[in-house]
Amino acid sequence: MFGIPEPWWSVVRAVVWALFIIIFLAVNAIVAVWLERKVSGKIQRRIGPQRVGRPIGWAQTIADVFKLLVKEDVRAEATDKWVFLLAPAIPFAAITLMFLVVPWGKNLIPLNLNIGLLFVVAVTSFEVLGLFMAGWGSNNKWALLGAMRTAAAMISYELPMVLAILAVGMTAGSLNMNDVVNAQSRVPFILIQPVAFLIYYIASLAEANRTPFDFTEAESELVAGANIEYSGLRWAFFFLAEYGSLVGTSAIAATLFLGGWRGPILPGPVWFLIKTYLLVYVAMWIRWTLPRVRIDQLLDFGWKFLLPLALADIAVTGLVLALL
Amino acid sequence: MPDNLRSTPITMPDEGARELVVNMGPQHPSTHGVLRVKITLNGETLEAADPDIGYLHRCFEKISEGLTYPQVMPYTDRTDYVAAITDEWAYALAAERLLGVEVPERAEYIRVIMGEVQRLLSHLIWFGSFAMDMGAVTPFLYAWRERETGYDFMETVTGTRQLYNFLRIGGVRNDIDDDGWQALDRFLKAMDQALIEYDTLFTKNPIFEVRAKGIGPLSAEEAIAFGASGPVLRGSGVARDLRRDEPYSVYDRLDFAVPVGSSGDAYDRYLVRMLEMEQSLRIIRQAIKQIPPGDIQGKVPKAMKPTGEAYARVEAPKGEVACYLVGNGTVNPYRMHWRSPCFTHLQLLPHWAPGNLVADMVVLIGTIDIILGEVDR
Numbered sequence: 173m174f175g176i177p178e179p180w181w182s183v184v185r186a187v188v189w190a191l192f193i194i195i196f197l198a199v200n201a202i203v204a205v206w207l208e209r210k211v212s213g214k215i216q217r218r219i220g221p222q223r224v225g226r227p228i229g230w231a232q233t234i235a236d237v238f239k240l241l242v243k244e245d246v247r248a249e250a251t252d253k254w255v256f257l258l259a260p261a262i263p264f265a266a267i268t269l270m271f272l273v274v275p276w277g278k279n280l281i282p283l284n285l286n287i288g289l290l291f292v293v294a295v296t297s298f299e300v301l302g303l304f305m306a307g308w309g310s311n312n313k314w315a316l317l318g319a320m321r322t323a324a325a326m327i328s329y330e331l332p333m334v335l336a337i338l339a340v341g342m343t344a345g346s347l348n349m350n351d352v353v354n355a356q357s358r359v360p361f362i363l364i365q366p367v368a369f370l371i372y373y374i375a376s377l378a379e380a381n382r383t384p385f386d387f388t389e390a391e392s393e394l395v396a397g398a399n400i401e402y403s404g405l406r407w408a409f410f411f412l413a414e415y416g417s418l419v420g421t422s423a424i425a426a427t428l429f430l431g432g433w434r435g436p437i438l439p440g441p442v443w444f445l446i447k448t449y450l451l452v453y454v455a456m457w458i459r460w461t462l463p464r465v466r467i468d469q470l471l472d473f474g475w476k477f478l479l480p481l482a483l484a485d486i487a488v489t490g491l492v493l494a495l496l
Numbered sequence: 497m498p499d500n501l502r503s504t505p506i507t508m509p510d511e512g513a514r515e516l517v518v519n520m521g522p523q524h525p526s527t528h529g530v531l532r533v534k535i536t537l538n539g540e541t542l543e544a545a546d547p548d549i550g551y552l553h554r555c556f557e558k559i560s561e562g563l564t565y566p567q568v569m570p571y572t573d574r575t576d577y578v579a580a581i582t583d584e585w586a587y588a589l590a591a592e593r594l595l596g597v598e599v600p601e602r603a604e605y606i607r608v609i610m611g612e613v614q615r616l617l618s619h620l621i622w623f624g625s626f627a628m629d630m631g632a633v634t635p636f637l638y639a640w641r642e643r644e645t646g647y648d649f650m651e652t653v654t655g656t657r658q659l660y661n662f663l664r665i666g667g668v669r670n671d672i673d674d675d676g677w678q679a680l681d682r683f684l685k686a687m688d689q690a691l692i693e694y695d696t697l698f699t700k701n702p703i704f705e706v707r708a709k710g711i712g713p714l715s716a717e718e719a720i721a722f723g724a725s726g727p728v729l730r731g732s733g734v735a736r737d738l739r740r741d742e743p744y745s746v747y748d749r750l751d752f753a754v755p756v757g758s759s760g761d762a763y764d765r766y767l768v769r770m771l772e773m774e775q776s777l778r779i780i781r782q783a784i785k786q787i788p789p790g791d792i793q794g795k796v797p798k799a800m801k802p803t804g805e806a807y808a809r810v811e812a813p814k815g816e817v818a819c820y821l822v823g824n825g826t827v828n829p830y831r832m833h834w835r836s837p838c839f840t841h842l843q844l845l846p847h848w849a850p851g852n853l854v855a856d857m858v859v860l861i862g863t864i865d866i867i868l869g870e871v872d873r
Contacts, residue, residue: 464631
């Protein structure tokens, strides 16, 4: 294509997509942090940032990024060197990989995998590995506590999440993300699978470390959680991954349940972004309204409520599909 | 780097040990100041908690022995710095009893109004930080909003916002002027609205309910045995309120209820404090109607050289604040002792901690409404 011979075209395509995803995640972190500050300000009857980049404070997060870039890279003596240094890269890498299979529009998908849904589930689990490495490698008791919480919570929210995604796969009849979007050409799956949507959304809040499930970094309990020993650029990578995770899970939810890039008049990528950031906004709304649940309560909720509900949802879906 | 300064890796005391000893504080966002709690963890479960105090010790009682009687007043502000008026009140009452000074009626009513506004302000900051301890940030800023109108009133009357030095032995420093009455009116109106908002935002929130119910249970017998007072005691179902049971000032002319809890857990103590705010509003409204004209400063002797001893206690927002004064005929108190409810309540932490999770620890610290300035003095 464009006069480039085939093997090289694939390389160019891969590089362009990779750059696009990384830049998108970086810009997203800047925009989402700004949005979070403004939304929390609105909810809490304050104004939020306004001085840097008058009148809406648009440059505040950019200034914060520069601050993080020039900070000293601190590493305590007793840390496990390589584990500590490598940990920040992993969550960010997992999020970047996840965006490989997210469709932005008709034929606008970085990698058209026929097991796209499975791929999403597989790579997002790596995020927890990075947090656990950070907690273990920092050699700090509070960080270790945060890491243990992360590992314990991972199992209990990923299972219902996978089952909710499976219900979507069954309804669409395919695990390919393009097919899932095409199957929603008439009715978005949120109307056909409302229970699966709720399960997925609740689990995705836990996945993205958002209130009410933000106990992995629970400021008032663990001070900062697994990344307590990090500062400067390394900390920024955790932050980037956290907001990437928020937009990533919202993007998956938009694709699986809200019809993805499909919508009237406006082009596909615009609809995709509108739907994604709508879900991001809802997550922020929830964060600034609710208290945090305790870890054992989340585990109870995951195992005793979400999991049976997801299983029942799959059973009902299977039954309906068999009868139709 | 010398070897003794090198930080060592986490080591278990011996093979097979399961406990992890962690320092919670003195720098920790949820210990409400410089409280250090040494907690022993098994996984996430607390096995023991050992509070370590003294980071804010200021020798308040010893310093008072070198001051004249009126000079002690500003130091009392610094004990419970979010409820300074009630602390001043305890000292003023003790000094007045020692010196035999009469307080004019108008001054008593001003004390009641200021004291109850102070109770509201103290409970507001407690409500906000208690919600924040559980991860809900928004109630904190809502509480801050009403607190602002309350502090506007305090500032209009006393000239300062937090540490007032407002009460005098035998009276108060300033009268409430027109600006003050208007500011008070604004505060009362804001509070009426706010209490409804807090209920819808937080009280009936199911996540808050499961977090607070059953945490830190305290039976009535235990509460009395531990020397608990104030909302902690009333949350356990003991209806004891010094304003009603041992009325000082003009509280015997005011009509108010004493809310009590039933099961004595963190949720009950929360409800007791929220209901107390309503009662405080009632008291202030009655006091505004009843306040007589007149002097705000009674007659005090030129040289305050009392002999003997006096003990006075008041119902402060956190519990019973008491002051014991001994005079030996000189201008300085011979001995002064301060009883602070937070110090007494702190011993509940090791009692409650075993079996709870780390996340409950911050709820337990929050539920006794701890102020470190009062614990360490």
